[in-house]
């Protein structure tokens with residue numbers, strides 16, 4: 129595929145806030161976006177030039193979409209791999225490809241893939257039925273976290289098994305059965321609980337020519353499984369940074385990746401890192417790059433999928449990004465009066481509990 133030219137169109141599977149910020153970055157470079165998603169209410173469609181509301185299983189809508197764009201990308205890792213196959217059959221180039229989706233959609237496959245690269249993950253055990261859970265608890269110990277293999281996000285489809293939780297039930301068997309019920313008795317993995325010192329992420333990008341650019345590590349704090357704050361610079365040792373960067377590059381290369389990826393790590397008390405998970409798309413922790421770096425993760429992703437050279441990920445400011453979740457969006461009227469606070473709202477109607485409504489990035493410009 130030849131590189132796109134200004135006024136060409138990028139197709140985006142998924143219509144949430146990530147698609148919205150990708151569309152805005154594309155527009156700044158004179159590129160158009162066509163959003164494809166099953167929901168009427170799409171934050172991305174509000175700011176893009178075309179919108180198809182159709183299911184990811186609708187072969188004729190996908191084929192028409194493929195015809196209308198120069199390249200297809202996704203902002204949502206749970207797009208069915210079959211949809212990508214239909215798009216490719218209809219002649220579309222999809223970046224990043226189906227391989228990244230396959231590896232990232234299933235927590236078991238993801239962990240096996242990461243380990244195959246010689247990169248550490250939490251100990252885990254596949255749980256397909258209730259009995260496997262008992263075996264897994266013997267293997268990985270307690271506390272542990274049971275997570276559905278597919279379709280979990282922001283702490284959903286997860287339940288913890290600590291000694292305290294287990295004691296709340298009439299028996300160990302009842303506690304285990306309750307946890308299995310909590311994940312909907314769906315194929316899952318049991319992960320050892322990692323006593324991490326902190327959480328970091330690396331936002332990396334790989335271009336069509338194989339060039340790799342990494343943003344500096346970002347330090348993340350979660351509350352109830354949802355990202356609360358992201359901070360740069362991360363307060364970590366040089367060796368920790370190096371290990372996380374090496375793991376990110378290994379992942380990008382093994383997937384022959386084109387675009388931006390977010391890789392989440394736990395930093396262990398001794399400074400080592402283990403991969404928690406990877407997102408084959410722009411990532412919430414990378415939102416601060418929009419205000420603290422010359423080239424944002426969104427622009428970087430657009431450059432990569434358009435076949436353009438990658439930009440400079442260096443930071444010009446220190447930054448703290450805070451998600452505005454549910455009714456926290458009401459803080460907007462105070463934030464808008466603050467100095468050096470960059471407010472981003474996603475245009476979503478209803479501020480339901482746990483719904484990401486916007487974010488604010490507070491900058492401390494670097495002294496020159």
Ligand code: AMP
Nearest residue numbers: 250273281282283319320321322350353
């Ligand atoms: P996840 O959806 O898997 O990224 O989990 C959301 C958050 O839950 C992570 O960012 C951690 O804060 C916490 N968490 C998930 N898995 C583990 C684990 N194995 N050990 C400790 N904390 C975890």
